[in-house]
Amino acid sequence: MSETVINLSIIDLALVYGLVLIAIGLARFNRIGQERALLWSSLRMIVQLLVVGYLLKMVFTIASPLPVMLILLFMGGFAVHAVGARVKEKMPRFYQVVGLAMFTGCGGGTFFLCTLVIGLTPWYDPRYLIPLTGMIIGNSMTGASLAAERLAAEMKERRHEIETSLCLGATPRQASVDAVRSAFRAALIPSINAMAAMGIVFLPGMMTGQILSGTEPLLAVRYQIAIMCVITASVAVTSFLILLLGYRSFFTPACQLRIEP
């Protein structure tokens, strides 16, 4: 497949970076600012991608499961950390809840796709495992943030409703079912929107990449359908677990809401 891809030389890259320089020049000439940010972020992008490129090349050559697993663990850890940075109101035992949910949701999805559906040989083939897991973790991360954020906000907003239910003899689960429902909806909206718009509003990145590197379009479409299904399931499982483990952490063993008036 790779022989159909046209090579890009350093000179070609210098040419396209010229475009960024022109953009910076325009910004400077018109005194509208942002030239520093443009320069810094473009350089950062180049360095990060080059590092990833060399790292992947190394991992591909070593062809051993250990470095692949380390990379996946690093991605997962980074994702949990990113969720923590994004969610301002953290539920009790936040990192345990999010970590366990992400590990189960993403791990399960990746295992299902790579082992049972695609059937990788060897099972750790980094050319498939790393990008596919990356997409699954990335999307689940968004779902996890939305679920955790929404749950905390709903619990707070619905305090009066929840305590009224407790007064009427509800269990914590019954009292928080509406809050959980609305947080689950919020977590799934990006996946639902993405699936609905797919192919019409935008061509998904993975499919575009495969087509560029010479994959037959219908096969690329099949891969895209497969990854979308797994992403949706992983997002749903991750968010569901966060909500299931999370709502309990808002209540004491004596069925009291932990949010004080």
Add this chain to the structure above:
Amino acid sequence: MIGSSGETLAIEDVRKVRQGDDGRPVEILRGVNLEVPPGRLTVVVGPSGGGKSTLLRLVNRLEDPSSGRILLSGTDIAAIDPLQLRRRIGVVLQLPFMYEGTVLDNLQRGFVFRGVPAPAAKDAGLLQILELCRLSVDLLARQARSLSIGQQQRVGLARTLLAAPGLLVLDEPTSALDRPTSDQLGRTLQEICHQHQISVLMMTHDLRLAQRVADHAAFLDEGRIVESGEAGSLFANPRSEGLKNFLTSPVDPREDGHV
């Protein structure tokens, strides 16, 4: 009889410390002692911010006291299963929350939570409670949130009474009501207490209401019960400066901006 027989409540040296906005501990209740006798209407009066709402939240364990204990007919409530406790003590929070749906849906909610068959619109017990709370049968099919605040207050009360509690506890039930509506609610509470033998504990800063309906009264100020006793003599001959000032305070409780 609507409820189980009237329960007694004994609050013994209860303290409650909360984290203030600046992170420092704030003592909301500083050793409260109060006796709620069976089948009588006990009213706790006092200015806003004196600890009435907090005390109410401790009674059915929405929160636990920092120290001290509360006995329900002789048993420490910390030893009673919270779901069981909340059935024996019916608490009506200030401005009761109305669930989406009809009035009937709201009345049946507690049964749904407890997983027992809910009474239908023609159930005799339900009709009796509607009448007691002065709610017309025609309201059952109305959307609960479209009702007036006064009607919602009554739906909240009826919803709690349907669980047949032995003690009814209310937080500022008249804070959003005008005088006639508030007087009517007062009469309903007296009926619940005296004719149906359900003990009633009401927290209010509405002195007028308290003087009209209370059998037994207590004055709660700055986290302490300053004095308590038989309502008539307590209001006629207040001993403490605090209660004297509170009784002669010119501010209409409904106009001090606190709802």
